[in-house]
Amino acid sequence: MNIYENTNDRKNLLDVDHTIICHNTKALKASHPEVRRLKRVSAPQSAHGNKIWRSSFVLIDYLNTYPPEVEASILEVGCGWGLTGIYLAKHYAANVTALDIDSTVEPFLELQALENKTDVTFRLGDFASLSAADLKPYDTVIGADICFWDDLVEPLCDFIKLSLSVGVNRIIIADPGRPPFWTLCDIAVEQLNGEVLTRRIDKPIKTEKFILSIENK
Ligand SMILES: C[S@@+](CC[C@H](N)C(=O)[O-])C[C@H]1O[C@@H](n2cnc3c(N)ncnc32)[C@H](O)[C@@H]1O
Numbered sequence: 001m002n003i004y005e006n007t008n009d010r011k012n013l014l015d016v017d018h019t020i021i022c023h024n025t026k027a028l029k030a031s032h033p034e035v036r037r038l039k040r041v042s043a044p045q046s047a048h049g050n051k052i053w054r055s056s057f058v059l060i061d062y063l064n065t066y067p068p069e070v071e072a073s074i075l076e077v078g079c080g081w082g083l084t085g086i087y088l089a090k091h092y093a094a095n096v097t098a099l100d101i102d103s104t105v106e107p108f109l110e111l112q113a114l115e116n117k118t119d120v121t122f123r124l125g126d127f128a129s130l131s132a133a134d135l136k137p138y139d140t141v142i143g144a145d146i147c148f149w150d151d152l153v154e155p156l157c158d159f160i161k162l163s164l165s166v167g168v169n170r171i172i173i174a175d176p177g178r179p180p181f182w183t184l185c186d187i188a189v190e191q192l193n194g195e196v197l198t199r200r201i202d203k204p205i206k207t208e209k210f211i212l213s214i215e216n217k
Contacts, residue, residue, distance in 0.1 A: 020204045022057050023064050025087040026115050042104050049080035049105040055144040056083045058209040059174035061201045067092055072139040077127045078146035082109040089118045096120040128155035136166040144174045147181040157187050164216050171214040185212050
């Protein structure tokens, strides 16, 4: 027996199963047919950019409460599939550069942006190799789940210090609370006027993550 009234009903059900809506931003899950097609033709991601990590949803929720100015220039570091930047481009007309060290994330980012009828600019590179001139145009730097190896702490600290020195106003990093993130937080709180808070969301998933927020004062 066909349980669907018509083909559209079935299509809608499939869509519901494979997407998540977070503050009016559509996220295609790894199980979405188009994502699966991309995975089949792509090399594996080298540094965990293989899905939308939960910290992104919490960061979006935080930014929904503390949004940037309209049309701000934003750098999303370790963007992976780039949902947070896409959210900011879609809802605040932000000019977003989405940076990642892994080129294979780009088609996934483009797909998510297309689904949201918005645009972000992908840049391939290591955040540690960005210069003062590279960072100067940005008002805000964001990152979700980017401090997951001990080796990332020192370069992230240097990157944050350089960003602040050239006038970036805000740096916001969301994390599930891995040990390297806490080391980064200790340094940021002691030396860089950083604040750490816990943020819990119920939608689109029930989860609790941590936000490191640094204001340039
Ligand atoms: C755990 S994933 C998080 C992806 C995305 N932010 C999210 O929340 O879904 C970490 C991402 O950081 C990227 N990454 C790791 N080291 C990096 C570096 N030094 N410079 C830029 N991107 C980096 C990885 O390629 C990966 O896409």
